[in-house]
Amino acid sequence: MNVKQYKHLLLVGVVSLFLAACSSTSSDDDAQGMGAGAGIGDAAGGVTTGTVGDGGVGGSDLDTYNPGGLETVFYFDFDKATLRPESRAALQQHAANLRSNPKRIRLEGHADERGTREYNMALGERRANAIRDFLVLNGVDAGMIEVISYGEEAPAAFGSDEAAMAQNRRVELK
Amino acid sequence: MSSGTINRGCRRALHLWQMLAAVVLTLGGWALPARGELSIEITRGADNPTRIAVVPMTLGAGQLPGDISAIVAADLQRSGLFDPMDRVNMLSFPRRINEIYYRDWRLADMEYVVVGDVQRPAAGRIRVQFALAQVAGERQLLSTVVEGSDAELRDIAHYISDKVFETITGIRGIFSTRIAYVTATREGAGLAYRLHVADADGARERLMLKSKQPILSPRWSPDGGELVYVSFETGRPAIFRQRLSDARREQVTNFRGLNGAPAWSPDGSKLALVLSKDGNPEIYLYTFATGAFTRLTNHFAIDTEPSWTPDGRAILFTSDRGGSPQVYRLTLGSNQLQRVTFNGSYNARPQLAPNGRTLVVVHRGSGGFSIASQDLVNNDFRLLSQSALDESPTVAPNGAMVMYTTKQGGRSVLAVVSVDAGARFILPASASDVREPAWSPFLR
Numbered sequence: 001m002n003v004k005q006y007k008h009l010l011l012v013g014v015v016s017l018f019l020a021a022c023s024s025t026s027s028d029d030d031a032q033g034m035g036a037g038a039g040i041g042d043a044a045g046g047v048t049t050g051t052v053g054d055g056g057v058g059g060s061d062l063d064t065y066n067p068g069g070l071e072t073v074f075y076f077d078f079d080k081a082t083l084r085p086e087s088r089a090a091l092q093q094h095a096a097n098l099r100s101n102p103k104r105i106r107l108e109g110h111a112d113e114r115g116t117r118e119y120n121m122a123l124g125e126r127r128a129n130a131i132r133d134f135l136v137l138n139g140v141d142a143g144m145i146e147v148i149s150y151g152e153e154a155p156a157a158f159g160s161d162e163a164a165m166a167q168n169r170r171v172e173l174k
Numbered sequence: 175m176s177s178g179t180i181n182r183g184c185r186r187a188l189h190l191w192q193m194l195a196a197v198v199l200t201l202g203g204w205a206l207p208a209r210g211e212l213s214i215e216i217t218r219g220a221d222n223p224t225r226i227a228v229v230p231m232t233l234g235a236g237q238l239p240g241d242i243s244a245i246v247a248a249d250l251q252r253s254g255l256f257d258p259m260d261r262v263n264m265l266s267f268p269r270r271i272n273e274i275y276y277r278d279w280r281l282a283d284m285e286y287v288v289v290g291d292v293q294r295p296a297a298g299r300i301r302v303q304f305a306l307a308q309v310a311g312e313r314q315l316l317s318t319v320v321e322g323s324d325a326e327l328r329d330i331a332h333y334i335s336d337k338v339f340e341t342i343t344g345i346r347g348i349f350s351t352r353i354a355y356v357t358a359t360r361e362g363a364g365l366a367y368r369l370h371v372a373d374a375d376g377a378r379e380r381l382m383l384k385s386k387q388p389i390l391s392p393r394w395s396p397d398g399g400e401l402v403y404v405s406f407e408t409g410r411p412a413i414f415r416q417r418l419s420d421a422r423r424e425q426v427t428n429f430r431g432l433n434g435a436p437a438w439s440p441d442g443s444k445l446a447l448v449l450s451k452d453g454n455p456e457i458y459l460y461t462f463a464t465g466a467f468t469r470l471t472n473h474f475a476i477d478t479e480p481s482w483t484p485d486g487r488a489i490l491f492t493s494d495r496g497g498s499p500q501v502y503r504l505t506l507g508s509n510q511l512q513r514v515t516f517n518g519s520y521n522a523r524p525q526l527a528p529n530g531r532t533l534v535v536v537h538r539g540s541g542g543f544s545i546a547s548q549d550l551v552n553n554d555f556r557l558l559s560q561s562a563l564d565e566s567p568t569v570a571p572n573g574a575m576v577m578y579t580t581k582q583g584g585r586s587v588l589a590v591v592s593v594d595a596g597a598r599f600i601l602p603a604s605a606s607d608v609r610e611p612a613w614s615p616f617l618r
Contacts, residue, residue, distance in 0.1 A: 113563065114542075114543060114563065115499075115520070115522065115536075115538075115543065115565075116479060116492070116522045116523040116536050116565055116566070117565070117566065117609075118390075118391060118435040118448065118479045118492075118523070119476065119478055119479065119492055119499055119522050121390075121411070121432060121435075121478070122448075122450070122454075122455040122476040123476070125431065125432055125450055125454075125455070126454075126476065146430075148409075148410055148411070149432060150388060151390075153388035154365070154388060158360075159584070160563060160581065160584070
């Protein structure tokens with residue numbers, strides 16, 4: 001069996017698990033989950049619904065990183081993924097905390113609404129990677145950091161003025 | 175005389191929609207947004223639209239569940255190429271070619287007249303024998319019969335529009351096509367995301383997926399039977415495919431990092447997509463039959479937004495490898511790479527029209543982000559829109575129109591412009607942000 005086939009099987013497995021999760025929680029909590037509606041074109045097909053719980057950070061509460069009162073949102077300039085100087089002190093403190101007491105963390109990268117959505121998805125990841133690289137340079141285990149980009153899809157502030165957009169160009173440490 | 179009937183798919187579509195509506199009522203948990211069908215607002219017409227009279231096609235008051243000729247007239251007007259006559263100015267309402275008194279229409283300065291004779295071949299069925307006449311020359315150009323159920327009245331009307339449009343312009347009509355799009359609605363502190371499919375005129379909106387996590391980048395399969403899109407429902411971005419007929423869905427990717435920008439190949443066998451599992455965003459091919467992922471790009475820059483050339487031989491994509499986002503073409507097989515756009519500092523999200531020659535992009539100029547087209551043969555570059563935050567262009571399957579999103583009253587709405595930038599209209603939504611339209615292929 002070659003590697004590609006193995007990957008495929010793995011993927012099928014993951015998908016199966018996921019689908020199983022879907023069906024086992026159906027009609028459990030519609031408000032929290034996701035409903036799927038259907039229906040163009042085939043009289044034989046019924047309508048399926050399923051719910052999926054909101055995805056969260058992996059691990060139990062014991063593993064959750066508590067940032068204390070430290071700043072956890074770091075802002076960026078338009079179309080840039082360079083750390084601002086004012087972000088460094090808090091990040092160095094986070095790095096020190098995570099060195100002495102390793103926890104899994106999640107870095108969520110975001111962009112403002114200007115530019116195309118998938119490009120902004122890449123830009124959000126680039127910003128989160130910049131934070132990750134800084135933390136790793138400061139001794140944090142890269143394997144404990146997960147990077148997720150939301151692009152412009154999950155704004156912190158609504159609106160198209162510069163103030164709102166500045167708040168949306170960010171990485172959130174969770 | 176030719177004849178045509180609405181295809182089975184359409185009939186099933188309506189049937190399914192009714193079923194869905196019933197299920198929604200019984201479930202009650204996730205409310206379908208009010209079927210506030212997007213209503214059309216024409217902001218600019220073409221300079222010299224063709225004058226046409228679409229004579230009312232009726233059975234008498236209350237006999238039909240909708241106004242067929244009003245839908246046909248609206249279709250033709252939206253194309254930007256036609257200026258339909260207001261029916262209150264019509265001197266007579268002929269139903270057949272031999273009832274047309276050409277002098278009336280010549281005096282009204284009409285170039286074409288559409289007439290239709292509606293019958294009820296059975297309970298709940300509608301049959302329209304329609305004809306198109308040219309006033310100059312007093313001749314019949316088209317005569318066709320179309321039949322469907324009451325629920326298919328809009329399909330019948332769009333069929334008539336397609337035939338009339340194609341006969342006069344020589345361009346295939348897109349009135350029977352569909353659009354997919356995402357809406358985002360504020361619910362509590364966050365947003366609720368919904369993936370919808372509707373008719374190309376915004377009517378008959380159908381909910382495909384609802385999630386509290388982002389949904390983006392919907393694209394059609396080349397047969398029009400499936401959508402592929404990105405959903406964050408697992409807490410991470412993942413690519414899903416979903417069949418329209420029965421909502422059967424399958425997760426296609428589950429890699430660390432970005433899983434984005436899926437684009438179905440013209441032959442249906444592959445997806446081009448973006449993964450950053452190896453460190454930064456690269457374009458990959460996924461082959462459905464084997465499940466294999468093949469990496470196409472290898473650069474530390476951002477490579478994203480792949481789309482296929484109509485012949486399936488090359489991929490266009492956005493890359494900032496030259497310092498700013500620009501469009502590149504990668505020829506499959508030879509792996510020859512070529513930069514395509516050079517106008518200004520930002521040209522992204524490429525899509526080629528079916529002619530393989532007109533490239534549509536999001537362009538940043540002095541006025542902000544707008545939709546632009548570039549002719550790949552003579553490099554003629556033109557702005558199709560003028561607002562500051564336009565994005566997500568999608569080309570109609572006949573290549574004549576481009577749908578995109580623009581801002582209106584602080585919200586994102588769908589807009590359509592003709593590729594010659596002559597006609598423009600907006601489909602305002604009720605309360606949601608409407609995003610990322612994807613125009614279906616021809617469906618019959």
